[in-house]
Amino acid sequence: MYRINTPTVVSEEMDGEAVLIHFKKGCYYSVEGVGAIVVRGITEGDSSATLASEVAAIAAVPVETALVAIERFQRELLDEDIVAYAGGSPPAIESTEQTEFSIPSLEKFTDLEDLLLLDPIHDVDAAGWPKTNPADEGASSTTD
């Protein structure tokens, strides 16, 4: 079963659109329609089978078709580190058959990536504060 990769990832659904934020990558995502339903289902702990029944009813497709599409979408979420798989490795997707039904891909936004540090771990000064400038060795009054 998949779960949202909290607290690194947060998600909210609003008017049929799921908005997700990844706090380590500096990306955010949007998915609408059936994709938002799947994200909601993962958030609520629904199994893939449960989601497949719901999606099949909405999209008027066979449950098996919905399940394959959901599993592909979940892999996309996994590849983006939005979800984690609880309990070992995720199962292989059983069908390689191409169908007309698929869940729309995540829309990914990377315009704010620069706001996050690439490497938050740095050298530290004599008092233990990170520094980027070798000259930053702290003031003289540092007795503890």
Place this chain on the structure above:
Amino acid sequence: MSVAPKRRDFLDALADRFDLACEKTCDSAAHEFRLAGNRICLKFASRQLQRELTAALPPAATRDAHEKPSLTVRLWDSTTTDVAAPAPPWGPEAFGARGEVNCPALHPMRACFDIEHGILLVFDPETKQGYAWFRDINRIPPWEIAAPLRSLFGWWASTIRGQLMHGAAVGLDDAAVLITARGGSGKSTTALACLAAGLDYCGDDYVLITPGKPNQVHHLYSTAKADKTTLVDRLPELVSSEHEFDPRNGKATLFLRDQYAEHLIESLPLSAIVIPKVVDRKETRFHREGTGAALRAMAPSTLFQLPGTGAEEFQTISGMVRETPVYRLELGDDMKQVVQEVKRLLRHEGDAVAGRNCSC
């Protein structure tokens, strides 16, 4: 050592360092102002640091001697005082991608450290005390001077169920719109055009939102950023020979407090969220927009720039968006028409808010 003493020891050590810094300078100063109806007290170990960091903040406000501050922040730097911050009670692995300190042992204390500029911010929500240490007063970056202690105010805001929001806000006749979008979308230009035309102004980059019926927008920073092209071509009335344009992004920080004091409004009811987008035509138009678009426009840029925020703050922003009408503002070339359309929206939504709140 148990959890609580470790946090208390660090907070006590910060207080001791601040007191030592004040003794070193014999030049301490204070700045008090009101934010969302609360008394905020900033204590500086030196007047030089006070001058650096208060130009963007609300003006000093008189106070009732019996009113306890809702937030007290003690600030010092090592350049003028030769006093550093105490050693951190956490290792370098505790620093997150936004500079936040992830140390559950010190909960509920919040902290972040700007590694590049050597700036430490600490907030204790239990005592409403904050600390700000600057390793080098000469290396305080322009955005810190334009919006000082942003993270600290953000942490404090959550104690009053508020949220510091990335966005501009302008108002008219007791109604305000929150203008929010990623950089380059016309947010600042729209807000400054409205200010220049005489509308009320709550901020350009960050404002405080508190819950209510309706939610309230509060002014914090009286600065705005604009590039040379925008100022010269679209807002010549704001051009000043004192503006210094940052060579890295071509933008200057405008300090608006003195010239536009009567338009800087402490608080206004929030009546709409506006997502601007520049279009290649003369006319400006409004369209209703979905709440998901507003959440995407506001939440990531707000939360990525506020260390230590996460699911709780995302929910707060989502809740506010759900309660507020959202519009897309297609910005044409004619700045006068942009202002007219913003005024029209303010009057329309302001009437709607008044109607929604009418108990008759």
